[in-house]
Amino acid sequence: EVEVVESGGGLVQAGGALRLSCIVTGLIFDNYAMAWFRQAPGKEREGIAIISWSGASTYYADSVKGRFTISRDDAKNTVYLQMNSLKSDDTAMYYCAAAENAGKWYVGPESLRIAGMNYWGKGTLVTISS
Secondary structure, three states: OOOOEEEEEEOOOOOOOOEEEEEEOOOOOOOOOOEEEEEEOOOOOEEEEEOOOOOOOEEEEEOOOEEEEEEEEHOEEEEEEEEEEOOHHHHHEEEEEEEEEOOOOOOOOOOOOHHHHEEEOEEEEEEEEE
């Protein structure tokens, strides 16, 4: 059984930083691209970052580019999202997802589709206070 478990959410002041973690079990982790999505209250879920199987390629949504960094540690079956310069607009539930058919060496905007994800976590809540 595949399990995707996020952690690291919490309450942070605007301008602060958080690091989210996501550990995946039950699959061959380095055969999957890994992504982060978020969903703010009353809004649709949006893809914000994805990293290829190999870790060689990453892609970010414009809303987080330059502030967030996605990385992976295949030895620990874990993907991270380092979030800096947080804003109130970053308040959301953050979800980790695994994509088998996204790129091994390259990921782009077409890779960051909800329909392209095979497995999802239950989310971790990030709240930014102004």
